[in-house]
Amino acid sequence: MLSGRSEIALSERGRDEAAALARHLAGVQLSAIYASPRRRTVETAAAVAQPRGIDVVHAPALDEIDFGAFTGRDFATLAEDPDWQRWNAERGSSRCPGGETMGEAVARAVGFLAAVGEGMTLCVTHCDIIRGAVTHWLGLRAERMFQLGCDPGSVTTLALDERGGATLVGLNERPR
Numbered sequence: 001m002l003s004g005r006s007e008i009a010l011s012e013r014g015r016d017e018a019a020a021l022a023r024h025l026a027g028v029q030l031s032a033i034y035a036s037p038r039r040r041t042v043e044t045a046a047a048v049a050q051p052r053g054i055d056v057v058h059a060p061a062l063d064e065i066d067f068g069a070f071t072g073r074d075f076a077t078l079a080e081d082p083d084w085q086r087w088n089a090e091r092g093s094s095r096c097p098g099g100e101t102m103g104e105a106v107a108r109a110v111g112f113l114a115a116v117g118e119g120m121t122l123c124v125t126h127c128d129i130i131r132g133a134v135t136h137w138l139g140l141r142a143e144r145m146f147q148l149g150c151d152p153g154s155v156t157t158l159a160l161d162e163r164g165g166a167t168l169v170g171l172n173e174r175p176r
Contacts, residue, residue, distance in 0.1 A: 002078065004071035005064050007039045014040065017153025017175075018047035024155065024175030030054065031119030034112075036062040036126060044153070045124040061112035062125040068099025092142035102142045106132035114164060130156050137166035148172070 010018060025048055035045035037058045045056040070078060070087070078084040087094045091102040109129045116123070131145040137158060149172035150156065157169040 001072060001074055002067055002070050003040075003064075004067040005038065006072060010040050010043045014044070014152065015047075018044040020175040021153055021155070022047045022051060024173075025122065026051075028120060030122050032057060032116070033122045033124070034059040034062060034116070035124040036060075036064060036129075038064055038126070041124045041126070045122065048122060048124075059112060059123070061108045062123055062129060063108075064126040065096070065102065065105040065128050066099040067096045069097040070099070088146075090143065091145060102128070102132055102145075105129060106136050106142070109133050110136050113158070114160060116160075127152070134158070134168060134171065138168060 021044065030048075030052065033045050033049045033054050034057045035041045037060055041062070042056060042058070049056045070081075070084060073081075083097050087096055093101070093103075095101045105128070109125065110133055113123065113133060127150040128145070130150050131148045132142065134148055134156060135142060135145045151172055151174060153175065155173040155175065156171050157173075159167045159169050161167070
């Protein structure tokens with residue numbers, strides 16, 4: 001099922017992944033922790049923030065793509081939908097029915113990330129937002145985003161520079 005902007009909580013597996021992420025980042029000095037306002041991302045961020053005594057800041061710019069009419073539908077059903085097929089084939093220009101384009105989602109996330117400031121910052125967001133930001137900074141077309149791995153609970157690290165560029169430091173690192 002395409003969860004989209006639904007308010008599902010982390011599953012037991014998701015809680016395990018969040019705990020692994022907290023252990024993985026335990027030695028990293030974080031200046032701030034931001035999360036998409038979705039319940040599952042806030043719970044993940046809280047697993048890292050609570051032991052540190054840091055507040056999780058809700059960042060609407062990191063929210064999941066607004067999948068509109070696709071939200072809540074089963075992937076098997078979506079696979080036969082011509083609008084879904086077009087969305088996946090033309091991510092750079094196609095709009096989700098009743099939702100947003102990939103470009104709109106990436107623009108809001110990239111704008112937020114570029115403005116975060118200095119220091120090591122944790123931003124907990126969603127797979128397509130992460131892949132979209134990475135493809136943006138690597139200068140790749142949005143349709144290439146599926147060539148990037150992005151597993152739940154993984155860590156992707158970007159080093160942003162003062163000129164508006166970024167270096168991809170790590171992609172899809174899986175905490176144990």
